[in-house]
Amino acid sequence: MQNLSIADNNLLFDEYDSLSQPLIRTNSRANSAVPTCVYVTIGSEKCFKLFENRFSRGLGNARLSEVMDEIRGTSVFRDLLKISFDNSGTLSEQDRKDKFFFGHSKNLQTMWEYCTLSKIDLEISPGLLDEGDRMRIEDFNSLMEFFLAHSTLKACQENTIMEVFGYFVSRDMILEASTMQVLQEITVDTLVEVEEEIPREEMETESILHDNLDFDILTKAELFYSRFEGKEGKDVWTSFDIFETNSIDMTKLDNLIFRKAKISTL
Numbered sequence: 173m174q175n176l177s178i179a180d181n182n183l184l185f186d187e188y189d190s191l192s193q194p195l196i197r198t199n200s201r202a203n204s205a206v207p208t209c210v211y212v213t214i215g216s217e218k219c220f221k222l223f224e225n226r227f228s229r230g231l232g233n234a235r236l237s238e239v240m241d242e243i244r245g246t247s248v249f250r251d252l253l254k255i256s257f258d259n260s261g262t263l264s265e266q267d268r269k270d271k272f273f274f275g276h277s278k279n280l281q282t283m284w285e286y287c288t289l290s291k292i293d294l295e296i297s298p299g300l301l302d303e304g305d306r307m308r309i310e311d312f313n314s315l316m317e318f319f320l321a322h323s324t325l326k327a328c329q330e331n332t333i334m335e336v337f338g339y340f341v342s343r344d345m346i347l348e349a350s351t352m353q354v355l356q357e358i359t360v361d362t363l364v365e366v367e368e369e370i371p372r373e374e375m376e377t378e379s380i381l382h383d384n385l386d387f388d389i390l391t392k393a394e395l396f397y398s399r400f401e402g403k404e405g406k407d408v409w410t411s412f413d414i415f416e417t418n419s420i421d422m423t424k425l426d427n428l429i430f431r432k433a434k435i436s437t438l
Contacts (some may be wrong), residue, residue, distance in 0.1 A: 184379065185211060202362045209221070210273075210274055211327060212324065214322050214324070217324060217326050217328070218326070218327045218328065219322065219324045219327055220273065220280055220324050220325055220326075220327055221280075221324065222322075222323045222324045223280045223281045223323065223324060224282070224323075224355070225281065225284050225285055225288060225319065225323075226285060227239070227285055227288045227289055228288060228316070228319060228320060229288075229355050230292075231292065236289060236292060236293060236296075237324065238291060240286070240289050240290075240293070243285060243286050243370075244286075246282060248276050248278045248279060248282045249281075249282050251271075251276065252266060252272065252279060252283055252337070253341065255268055255275065256272065256337060256341065257341075257400035258265070260395060269334070270335060275332065280325075283337050284319070284325070286337070286340065286341075287336055287340050288316070289338055290343065290344060291309070291316075291340070294309070294340075294343070299319060305339075308335070308336055308339040311332050311335070311336050312336050315329065315332065315336065320437055345428070351361050352438045369422050370431055374384065
């Protein structure tokens with residue numbers, strides 16, 4: 173590997189498009205060889221080349237959810253996920269690290285901005301944190317302290333960096349699954365409530381048909397019903413000289429009259 177001093181700024185942000193290839197390849201070291209000009213020396217520390225983090229000093233006017241969705245939607249982030257959680261056995265551990273840190277010129281920036289935003293989200297909604305959570309948070313804080321001073325991360329901490337990224341991704345997935353479960357439960361509860369409310373509303377509509385109505389717009393049947401004082405369905409027969417039952421649902425008539433009689437006694 174070629175070590176560069178921090179003064180070699182003209183080489184720090186070179187593009188390495190030749191490494192933006194499909195994730196699964198042969199184990200040939202020629203294919204996974206780390207490109208030159210990817211390290212700088214700061215003091216006695218070998219570090220990754222300098223890279224930008226737009227959110228190391230805070231969100232500014234940006235909205236957290238929108239910025240995180242933007243990062244999750246990039247092809248660079250999706251490739252980082254595949255590399256970080258690759259259990260296929262096709263890549264050696266060193267190949268996996270090389271792909272993670274050097275597979276694309278934006279890998280370091282995308283990875284570290286995502287971790288930074290995830291830490292902000294954790295501070296807003298910490299939830300229940302165990303010893304493992306606190307250990308990863310301490311790792312992140314230590315890495316961020318060095319980044320704020322030097323705009324890069326130490327190469328010797330590559331394992332810690334990948335573990336911190338994996339931690340925040342796993343936490344993100346758990347929160348997303350929890351949110352989906354809550355939404356499904358709310359949807360089910362809402363459907364049940366709607367099904368229970370419909371018959372109750374129909375009953376109330378029928379039972380108060382005779383109350384608070386403008387009698388000028390009532391039909392003859394509604395007007396008759398509002399003034400009828402019988403207690404049973406058969407009592408309506410005595411109100412007419414001829415009572416045709418061919419097109420009348422007597423069961424419904426009995427129910428309506430019974431409800432009206434019951435209400436009038438309250």
